[in-house]
Amino acid sequence: MKNSLGHTLHTPAFSRLGWNTTTCGGSASTLPHDLSTLGEHLGTCQPIHPHLFALHCAADAMHGFVASRFVTTLVVIALLLGLTSWIF
Numbered sequence: 001m002k003n004s005l006g007h008t009l010h011t012p013a014f015s016r017l018g019w020n021t022t023t024c025g026g027s028a029s030t031l032p033h034d035l036s037t038l039g040e041h042l043g044t045c046q047p048i049h050p051h052l053f054a055l056h057c058a059a060d061a062m063h064g065f066v067a068s069r070f071v072t073t074l075v076v077i078a079l080l081l082g083l084t085s086w087i088f
Contacts, residue, residue: 046053066073
């Protein structure tokens, strides 16, 4: 593949990112059709995998809880580990 200057462009066999989200200098816009398609996709995925969806929601809730109380969580974990090692 060549660019507009005639230079050969190399495409890697794989990339670290799964997709490219740039707009190549244009403005980013969302079409109503894109939003409705996304809504349909989310509507069909959630009932198909209810256990994974519930697990994802629980993981998000735990992440929010731990992230907002990071130092306290570390202290509690350290206390539990110290108490456990002292008892056993």
